[in-house]
Amino acid sequence: MYFDTELLEIVPRPITPPDVAAPPADATTTASGLAYKVLRPGRGxxxxxxxxxxxxxxxxxTTNGRMFDSSVLRGTPSEFPLDEVIKxxxxxxQLMTVGEKTRFWIPAKLAYPHDRTKPQGMLVFDIELISIK
Known part of the structure; x- marks a missing residue:
């Protein structure tokens, strides 16, 4: 049995941000401790x-630069109800508009504080809001 395989594209791995260890001085921090920096403004x-x-x-x-998840690598955006994800x-x-890309530094208490199977400590996410339904 033989299979023909065709490479359709190579998706480059997202580059680890240089500021994963801690939010930079120009990041905004909310009352809950969530820090963020807009990387690209959205529309509307x-x-x-x-x-x-x-x-x-x-x-x-993670803050040591280890990527633990990426929809970019999978090549498919993720869809979910906003009230069913980490705090x-x-x-x-809710701070973003469509098309915006923002980097978030999420403290442990707003991430996975009770799920030891998930990454622990502060987590850093680059998120692009594609659509609101």
Whole structure:
């Protein structure tokens, strides 16, 4: 039995941000401790609500620079209700508009504080908001 395989594209691995260890001085920090920096502004003024379903591309790193997840590598945006993700995403995505790309430094208490199977400590995500449904 033989198979023909065709390479359609090579998706480059997202580059680890140089500031994963801690938010830079020009990052904004919310009352909850979520820090963020807009990397690319979005369009319009519509923001998702907790009840919104959103589509995003994202990559996530630990503070030592290890990437642990990326929809960019999978080549398919992720879709989910905003009230069914970690607290840091629920809060942070409500600050974004469609087309915006933002880097978030999410403290452990807003990430996976009770799930030891997930990365622990502060997590860093680059998130691009593709659509709000």
């Amino acid at each position: 003024d519509k923001h998702p609500s907790r009840a919104s379903k959103v589509a995003v591309h994202y990559s996530g790193w 840091g995403w629920t809060e942070g995505l």
